[in-house]
Amino acid sequence: MSPDMKKTAQKFVIANWKMHGNFEQNQALLNAYVSKLNGLKDTQVVVCVPYPYLAQAQSLLQGTDIAWGAQNLAKNENGPFTGEVSAQMLRDFGCEYVILGHSERATAYCESDENIAQKFMVAKQHGITPILCVGETLIEREAGVMELKVGKQLDTIIDLYGADVFNDAIVSYEPIWAIGTGLAASPEQAKAMHKFIFDKLTQANGAQKNSVKILYGGSVNPQNALQLFAVENIDGGLIGKCSLSAQEFEGICQAAESSVG
Numbered sequence: 001m002s003p004d005m006k007k008t009a010q011k012f013v014i015a016n017w018k019m020h021g022n023f024e025q026n027q028a029l030l031n032a033y034v035s036k037l038n039g040l041k042d043t044q045v046v047v048c049v050p051y052p053y054l055a056q057a058q059s060l061l062q063g064t065d066i067a068w069g070a071q072n073l074a075k076n077e078n079g080p081f082t083g084e085v086s087a088q089m090l091r092d093f094g095c096e097y098v099i100l101g102h103s104e105r106a107t108a109y110c111e112s113d114e115n116i117a118q119k120f121m122v123a124k125q126h127g128i129t130p131i132l133c134v135g136e137t138l139i140e141r142e143a144g145v146m147e148l149k150v151g152k153q154l155d156t157i158i159d160l161y162g163a164d165v166f167n168d169a170i171v172s173y174e175p176i177w178a179i180g181t182g183l184a185a186s187p188e189q190a191k192a193m194h195k196f197i198f199d200k201l202t203q204a205n206g207a208q209k210n211s212v213k214i215l216y217g218g219s220v221n222p223q224n225a226l227q228l229f230a231v232e233n234i235d236g237g238l239i240g241k242c243s244l245s246a247q248e249f250e251g252i253c254q255a256a257e258s259s260v261g
């Protein structure tokens, strides 16, 4: 897939390695990704690694069809922010994508929607595609307020910067109760939320179809991927646990590829 085709890939499958791996394991996993997944026609594969391994990802993936990214960035450009990593630093390592607002960060590090919105804008300004995670807790779903929750997460960005900023961005619907639990959303649950997100962004954008991609994340595996990826308005997946196994990740990417067309 050429760089231009990446922008028009129909499906995205994005690995979120979280805080897993070491130099040796990463090397084996990235080499396996390349040998199994280079050359997919309709699916853009991206791997979001921990910061220290960006250089390793760059050296093993550059020149292949697989892109790499990070799992967070600082909202500031530079300055006295100990422990933070800026968008420009990510660019120095060829990073094209960044996960923002993952619930594991939002919960553990008290990230507000406003904070995440600022990071979203910084990523865009630096030519890094933001992968914005949105989703509800189990309590919120049981209370029937999941659309309110996700709506507010999107509105924070729309109110600050306008709906246009979602063009060429990625939103990942990640019901928090489905992450790492083995209990994925059903295709019906995912369908309803993806329609809600799609309609909201389209309406906010003056009914012009937004070029945003909407992924599903939460216990996707090779067995359920095809069914989920066939759902209307699901443009692929954000994959945690199964991205740590080359074989399982390949199964998911192949499901994305065969769901196209």
Ligand code: PEP
Pocket (backbone or CB within 6 Å): 016, 174, 178, 179, 180, 181, 182, 217, 218, 219, 220, 238, 239, 240, 241, 242
């Ligand atoms: C995630 O953390 O983004 C995720 C989707 O994890 P898992 O696939 O393990 O549920």
